[in-house]
Amino acid sequence: MLFDLSDVLTTEGKVINIDVNPVVDTISYQGNSYVKKEAKPFKLIATNIGGDKVMLEGDAEFLLEGECDRCLSETQFTVAFHIEREIEDCKEAERSSEDENADVLTGNLLDIETLINNEIFMNLPDKVLCKPDCKGLCPKCGANLNERDCGCDTFVPDPRMAAIKDIFNAKREV
Ligand SMILES: [Zn+2]
Ligand SMILES: [Zn+2]
Structure with missing residues (x-):
């Protein structure tokens, strides 16, 4: 226009x-x-x-x-x-x-x-997310982790990330 x-x-x-x-x-x-x-x-x-x-x-x-x-x-x-x-x-x-x-x-x-x-x-948001806690895609097989847990062993070399992963795994076992 x-x-x-x-x-x-x-x-x-x-x-x-x-x-x-x-x-x-x-x-x-x-x-x-x-x-x-x-x-x-x-x-x-x-x-x-x-x-x-x-x-x-x-x-x-x-x-x-x-x-x-x-x-x-x-x-x-x-x-x-x-x-x-x-x-x-x-x-x-x-x-x-x-x-x-x-x-x-x-x-x-x-x-x-x-x-x-x-x-x-x-004015676009810094990150466009489908939901605030979107789990994203599996870095190995590309599965959408919101839909299913693909079961891939995703080795995370960064110790900070490993700690987060431990918490995540502990939650899942409950
Ligand atoms: Zn998403
Ligand atoms: Zn996977």
Whole structure:
């Protein structure tokens, strides 16, 4: 979705509401793909704050689907965030080599999808897990340890890990 910001970029004090209906698609970030399953429509408020600058503000929420970082099964999670981004009239920005608007602004056209996707990337959880205590995959046979105990002898050379494994084994014997 491209939105022409000419009006608000050139009129000091001007405020406009942009109705955003985010596209439901697939986004990729650092080798991982996430499907936007649900995206709530929201209002993006563009305010001319003077000096050819516009502040964009809004609250967005997405239901995403992606692979669990440990067991690789598909899992869904919500990402909600507050957008607060200042952009500058491109005529000024284009002259400098550090055009901070380049990702979202072409001429006076704001690329709202890119703006949203960049915000999603910044707000992704550190780890995507299907559940907090996901046991992951067996390093030997690749079995999903949430579904079954494959019985592999997984030798763990790190003594700290070995201690954790002892606790785990002791629990299992109870
Ligand atoms: Zn998992
Ligand atoms: Zn195994």
